[in-house]
């Protein structure tokens with residue numbers, strides 16, 4: 160499996176994506192002109208702008224791979240790829256709908272009941288319903304199967320108790336898909352289930368955890384005996400591990416895994432153009448561009464595999480390790496190319512402030528969505544299976 | 547005849563020639579490879595899909611094939627064809643550099659300007675030395691780019707017998723010969739004045755050929771390393787069971803996959819310039835592939851050797867057939883630094899608005 164990645168063939172984007180790409184660029188130009196804040200690093204983590212999301216949704220660019228009967232536009236994975244890579248490259252504020260679009264929507268489509276699909280998917284595609292990921296806990300990070308959150312059967316549903324941690328956006332989003340233990344089992348991957356939890360339920364309490372920059376995206380999400388109706392269960396009881404693995408495959412496979420800091424490079428090029436730029440600076444910009452372009456080609460291969468219904472876990476792990484390391488390398492290279500004092504308190508959008516944001520966010524790149532060390536384990540397991 | 551079956555036959559020939567060490571009788575080995583390709587009806591015709599040629603050159607890199615496949619298929623042939631020169635059948639190579647070139651038939655009626663008198667035709671007499679020409683001793687002819695007597699580049703086709711050779715090799719023992727030309731008469735039908743763009747094309751084509759070779763050799767490094775770490779036992783377990791080994795091995799695979807993707811994208815852009823928005827998408831993609839391939843060699847060879855232990859440091863393991871080549875190939879036709887500068891200059895000159903369009907190959911044309 161992993162070896163087949165060495166020579167998977169170039170991905171040619173379908174010609175109709177050219178027009179789509181241009182439409183997204185035109186839309187972004189208009190947004191920029193209207194004063195929407197663009198060009199920010201890591202904007203898919205912290206760029207929370209529901210109004211922007213709704214304008215995207217009006218164009219059919221949220222939940223766009225969802226079938227029409229559930230409010231989507233039934234576009235393919237490659238088209239969605241083109242839209243999101245344009246948004247990420249532009250540093251657009253997409254964090255509100257990011258999780259709903261990337262994983263909650265597809266997961267509900269795949270595992271949800273007809274009622275759940277009819278309820279959630281049109282709202283997601285309208286940019287009106289935002290999701291958080293309720294997987295990690297204090298003692299369950301890489302070892303996700305060890306989660307302690309429990310759901311116990313009640314007369315008319317389930318009672319959910321436990322504390323999720325690092326829950327991005329739980330303070331502003333509408334729902335979380337929570338992984339909980341529903342049965343004890345010898346096999347640690349058995350007995351887990353997923354639930355769709357209303358974050359405004361009175362028994363859900365979110366408590367902020369500040370990032371090292373002082374920003375608030377993370378939360379504790381205390382589930383204090385949340386009474387869930389039967390229809391809160393997503394998929395089948397006991398299938399939680401398989402479902403969450405599928406969700407992680409979506410979470411790990413996208414262009415946000417190498418484009419988080421691209422807006423900083425874009426800003427740098429703008430700065431360099433106004434100064435005299437020497438051969439050494441050119442070379443360093445060239446190094447980043449070559450690596451960026453190469454990683455993007457590899458990443459397109461993941462999108463094409465997913466579109467063709469082929470498994471892409473190993474391929475995605477490979478891109479994510481390369482890509483997230485690149486996100487950090489870019490920040491360090493940029494410091495060398497044009498040394499300025501990074502200042503988080505400088506005017507928003509100025510070069511020193513963008514640099515500061517990219518630096519302060521840098522520990523996250525190689526942790527979120529599964530750490531790089533864990534990803535490399537997935538890659539070598541793939542190698543063993545293929546050899 | 548389908549391109550795929552041709553590729554398969556060619557790959558089979560290369561597989562047969564696999565263990566021939568370039569250091570022993572390279573000229574003969576190259577001749578054998580060519581004869582076998584011809585016998586198997588596997589020598590790609592001139593109009594072969596360029597993406598298939600790139601794939602074949604990757605295969606040559608993987609096998610360490612002792613023959614100038616990259617030079618012939620991806621550089622010499624298309625350049626000669628683009629300039630309207632006859633393309634010889636056999637193994638070819640390419641060279642460029644300053645030479646002393648004068649008209650053979652001086653037009654005595656022409657005014658003598660700063661560049662001297664004009665010629666009545668393009669026939670030239672050339673002298674000088676072309677340095678480290680790949681596989682020169684095994685090639686029937688050399689496509690030479692140099693400055694012509696009336697200014698502006700010319701492409702010449704020199705026949706092997708017209709040059710004296712001073713033989714040399716690269717780190718893998720592949721021939722890198724100096725060609726010494728002493729007043730060689732090149733008839734007009736083997737000389738063409740060419741646009742400056744062809745000189746650039748010659749550079750990026752050579753870079754892409756090297757990148758394809760490196761991508762193939764990188765795949766060999768991965769295969770050999772995986773085979774080694776899954777079979778070699780220490781502390782009672784295969785090496786591949788150790789976390790530290792896994793971590794490094796994954797990075798090796800990633801780096802190899804990265805350049806494979808860059809090379810394939812460049813091949814696709816070369817094969818299909820029609821779908822590319824910008825005329826220079828193929829050039830950008832080739833520069834990226836050349837840069838990334840050269841740049842990744844250090845990491846790939848470091849990890850492959852580290853995980854092999856001492857045996858990889860010796861001729862007992864075939865690893866050196868890949869790594870010694872990669873250590874030379876990364877610098878031939880431009881090191882990563884040269885390619886980085888070229889890409890970076892283009893990006894900075896394009897400005898911040900053009901960076902992403904260039905990367906996506908859509909809308910990156912600065913003239914737009």
Ligand SMILES: Cc1cc2nc3c(=O)[nH]c(=O)nc-3n(C[C@H](O)[C@H](O)[C@H](O)COP(=O)(O)OP(=O)(O)OC[C@H]3O[C@@H](n4cnc5c(N)ncnc54)[C@H](O)[C@@H]3O)c2cc1C
Pocket residue numbers: 204291292293294295296297299300301302324325326327522523524526527528529530531532533789
């Ligand atoms: C920015 C950001 C956003 C996030 N958002 C969410 C969210 O919205 N919802 C959510 O549920 N979670 C979220 N997470 C949590 C994330 O999934 C975890 O941080 C991640 O899975 C790692 O878990 P951990 O932090 O507990 O580290 P640990 O698992 O404790 O790992 C610590 C270190 O040990 C290494 N390590 C652990 N096990 C192994 C092993 N077997 N082999 C080799 N090395 C190992 C790790 O690679 C890491 O370097 C987010 C994290 C970040 C950084």
